[in-house]
Amino acid sequence: MTFPVVAFLFALQLGPGGTPTPNQAPVVPPPPRARPEAAAPAAPSRQAAPAMDGLTEGRYRACVARVRENPEQAIQAASTWRVDGGGIYARLCLGLAYVALERWGPAATVYEQAAAEAQNAGDIRRADFLVQAGNAWIAAGQPTRAVLALDAALATTNLTDELRGEVHLDRARAMVALNNLAAARQDIDRAGSLVPGDPMVWYLSAELARRESNLARAETDIQRAMSLAGDNPDIVLLAGTIAGQRGDRARAEALYRRVAQQAPNTDAGRAAAASLAAGPSPAPPAQSPVQPR
Template structure:
């Protein structure tokens, strides 16, 4: 019936008004769908919703729209406001909002503000072990950004204890080990990541890089070629293709 009504409206060159979901959860779902389609439109919708008395879900959608537009400071600020509002209301979503704020600060290049938000999330009662693990992962990323690999390692090891089934933790642990020239640990940890996310192009790319650093150039080339062939339009695919081209340039002697 809805499709028929839309077709009739289109035939009559009349644009029907968008239905307004009756529940806050329905409005949130609709707003998030709009974020995926048009972040700028979603921002306008979410701001109107918030101005009309929308609560935490309205703030969250404003933050999602800002994040989709890569306006990280605005996104982080909105998430922090939502987190503070949730804390005042003893709402169990407060830790999640602090984590979202921390990730927005980190994406915006401010690891110090990210750590403040993430530490606040960890301090709250009711934070689940799973979310604690994700917070430690994000804290590790912030410490890497600050040039503090030792504290990054402490947080990654804690994350591995809390969320051992998250391939991203093993991936980041392998990447950090590679930065610290701990090739043995890098190989062990990337192998765990590949067990859980065998077809992830970033995991495959890092596995190739680690294989190359370990001296296994054949395996490195094999993995790079897989990433370049299967994911040519991804950042990982482009990086793999560039590495393969560099290797070919090195092997091909310049004409005299």
């Protein structure tokens, strides 16, 4: 099981300081929460999209297909289409192409432009586009701009509870990047009340609790994440990390072995294997910087 395809990414991970062990363990960021190759050939929106005419739909599908095949060419095609009056759909394809190339700043700008165009057209997907912009700003290392976009999304009146919860989760990521852990905690707790079935909420809440030196809360939250997605290697790895920090080395090593054996080709699996190979270490856990990947 992977995390839901909702936004882009989260990373709360340990910084430099040698190979970690179950007492000084890596927290590998979970898979990105949205990727261009996962986008359906229709409009990438969770809000109801206005009906496309046949010509627009065909051009959009062709543009998205080009994103998958050659993102650089897709940028050229989408830019030409936008000049020709392609409107929101041209901007969305352009945004997908920038995301495919991990050009996060231009992607964020394009999504903000799509949001402005949606507002002028009375298109209720404006909130979606603002959320996409916010996530791209996080990935671009500009959390302040991310907060502005996400706050604008939260200020709209047509968010479902599910989407509102995901926006609070994204806002928490931005607040951690700004080192405002108190605000991040408020957003994560709000997300937990709105989307309690999303394992990402409890994964991130557990990691934030580690940073808050609240290992009891971290244990409670990671167990909830395990109950929802116990086969996810990132969740299992963090469960091992927390067990090690709570002094249960046997459980930590067992969880690390499980990740290393069951998911050897993932970031989590490689981190677990490296930690096990390094052996025990008396060093305390390192402080975790936030690095949007």
